[in-house]
Amino acid sequence: MTHNTPLSPRPLRHLSEVHRRVLSAAQLRSHGVTTAELNERCRDGGPWRLLLPNVVLLHSGGPTSEERLHGALLYASRESTPGVPAQPRAGDPHRSPYPEAMITGLAALALYGFAAAPPLASADRVDVLVPRLRRLRSAGYVRVRRTAELPTAQAVSGVPVAPVRRALADAVARLTDADTVRLLLTEAVREGHCEPAALVRELNQARLLSRSHVVDAVESLVAEGRAAAEDRLYRLVGEHRLPDPVWNVDLRLPGGPYLGGVDAYWPEQAVAMELDTRAPHRDEDERWAEYTRKREHLERLGITVVHVTPRRLRESAEQQAAVVRTALMAAGDRDPAAYVVVLPR
Template sequence: MLTAPDRPEVVRANDLEQIGVPRRTISRRCAAGGPWQLLLPGIVLLSTGAPTDEHRVRAALLHSRQDAMLTGTWALHRHGLERVPRQEKIHVLIPANRGVANAGFAHVERTHRLPRPHLRGGLPVAPVPRAVIDAARRLTNEDEIQAMMAEAVQRRFCTTDMLTRELDQAGRTGTALLRKALTPLVAGARSVAEADAYRLWQRSGLPPGQWNVSIFDAKGNYIATSDFWCDEVAFAWEIDSYRHHTSLEDHRATVARNARYAAAGIVVLQTLPSRLRTEPDQVLAELHAAFQAAQGRPQPEILLKRAA
């Protein structure tokens, strides 16, 4: 018999029977008012009170049996991503030849492409690229999909190439929204706001540029890492939100950045993220005006380096 400190809180009823607990005792203790509760068919929580997320995750894995692993949003949370929407159903992958069905809060998916799991908190979880695509396929909000993908890339949990490969392996069915969300990230955008800016620039008819590049002067002195850079006319576009200017230090950093732009002879346009959606035509007009101003002055000598 397991000692109290080693005893798991979530167990299979079959395992309890194997250590000598009669089935009728299990049923009685899981009845209303009893000291235990049934989380899923054949999966017992050895305590009363509301089950925690950890209890539910472990129950879903036990229900799904051998070689099961978490995927989707529940896996991403365990990897440490933060901009992940909550989904009540716990998404679990199992080998295609297994016959485990969905039950309660456990969504069980059979797959021929079962990845090698990572251990997070002692539990098997799908790698980040697979978990992102699995999560995104069950979402309908493009901003949520984009934010989740952007965080995974920006915080170096994976690359856009990894997401692209995983998406290609997932096939075409039900992935149109995912491909639309991934396109700006492949181009270099790293947030929902930058994705909005990417689409607006695509509408502008202006020459192409680069996203998130580090800019240096001719002597190699760092100027800034621009959200968007049009090298043809040495024009920078910054998507500056209130969130990044909530402290005096943030404000000073932005003023200093703009001073370095000015000293280097770079034309810069600052745009609030909200205006990309509420005033797109006005922002387009400002882009064209700023581009023309940059086009009309002598071009400064600038060195570029793509941000990591």
Template sequence: MTSGPAVVGVKRLEELGVPRRTIWRRCEPCGVWRMLLPGVVLLGNGEPTEEHRIEASLLFAREGSVLTGALALKRYGLRRLPDSEDVHVLVPAGRAITSTGFVHVERTRRLPTPLIRAGVPTAPVPRAVIDAARRTPDPDLVVAMMAEAVQKRHCLPRALAVEIEERSRFDGRLLRALVPILGGAHSVAEADAWNLWRRSGLPEFQWNAKVFDAAGRFVAKPDGWCDEVGFAWEIDSRGYHSKGDHFRATLARNARYTAAGIVVLQTLPSRLRSEPDKVLDELRAAFRSAQRRPRPDVHIG
């Protein structure tokens, strides 16, 4: 699982014939080994890698422990994660063990069946997301983790809801973060847009729906779509949509909207928070504009 120096339990070293006094001496300051956690030794004196810390945490927590939280999500390829050196592990509720050093030990009666990711018993994505979210104070990062897990098809939004519901302590903060994701939002900006739409009094919007013209040709996949009047809302960041191929793709998308007769409102993500009332006025005005002309012959699919 790791490269370079091995991570070994003290008991295992003793089984291999290394006297305990030799282990302690080699783990002294400036020694050739390092004691990473109580009873867990790195057979080297350099800084432990992330993999060393994970392996040491699981050895410390003993057999049956499961990696969860941000480092578990990292093993699934998720990127929008809190920056933390902690290793979060789950152990059976009856196990007498507590957090120490870089390992955060959580006793649970709902120990998940782990998946093996690069040799490590790892919590399924929904559990790991909620475990990470519970320890993340930044609400935007909580939404981002949930959205990325869903967008990359690691889980359905309902699986995240089940994880929240099955916890013994109600957490309204996580439910509030999840509501836009259940509604179809795929990012923090889309969650902000979803929350603004809820305030707008406008008819139902669908999020990230694919729109096709009368001939069945793909038009676009708007962030928000009001099928009642054929109105699209795009949350377009300046940095992403103004450069190179992204700029050309945005121009081509807008041309397809025009050719299909679709009214589209483009909004910078930053304005959803800095000027929410102005954005609401623009959203309602664009909707009324779409409402005044005949609905274009387009459909979602």
């Protein structure tokens, strides 16, 4: 019997090609294969082989990368254990054939196309993400990762994959090479997979910011993310024909205290713009309180502060330009702002 031979009493025509080559023991039983028949076909030299516990490869050759991925998901899936078999349903594209399981870590990053991730063919491990309360152990080439709240999977090449931020955190948790960590994080930001602050927040939640090589990579990541956001801010001013501000300056009262730095300032209209590229830290509440105090102090002096994030600059530049233009136009209707000294940063 080959892997394409229909199994009685239910044929396999409704399954995709890879699902015909990799099936669980429960699924095989539902197709009429007895335990004795299964053991006979998976014996040494037999036509099938046991890929993982209760997961069978329906040919005797080595598994392909696709078969390894689907085997890992079948093993980790809630319905791959004895009970109701996990099978995709025709006409129901939103139902995952692998409930409560998704690929994460380096294998997920490879599926997303990360150049810094090793190719799937060379991966000796495949990480799968499952709910924390699942009773499931790592086995064979499958490494189980757990989470209190399972994120919404992304379908990549027909495979349910953890969101990039989570996949990166799971990958970084296993990596000790600083260069690899830095390359992965940098690629995630450069290719637009996620914002630096959101990525660092995920690493912080995974308790990875206590590792020195991760902290070093994050510092480079935040610096690069800020540089990219500043470049978008320069383009926003030029492309939307806003008046030229003075860039990257410190504000101070004459003979008085330091008020803080801003990314752009229009002295005649007393309008400041500040990029929020803060990365989460353990003292995040204190840092946010300090930022709020600075903003409130400037506004008490009559200076309008426009707060913008890198994501807004990238996704809604026209809207952000309109916010700045409105603030500049409204300057004539406000009371004159206090005089401040503007110094290069």
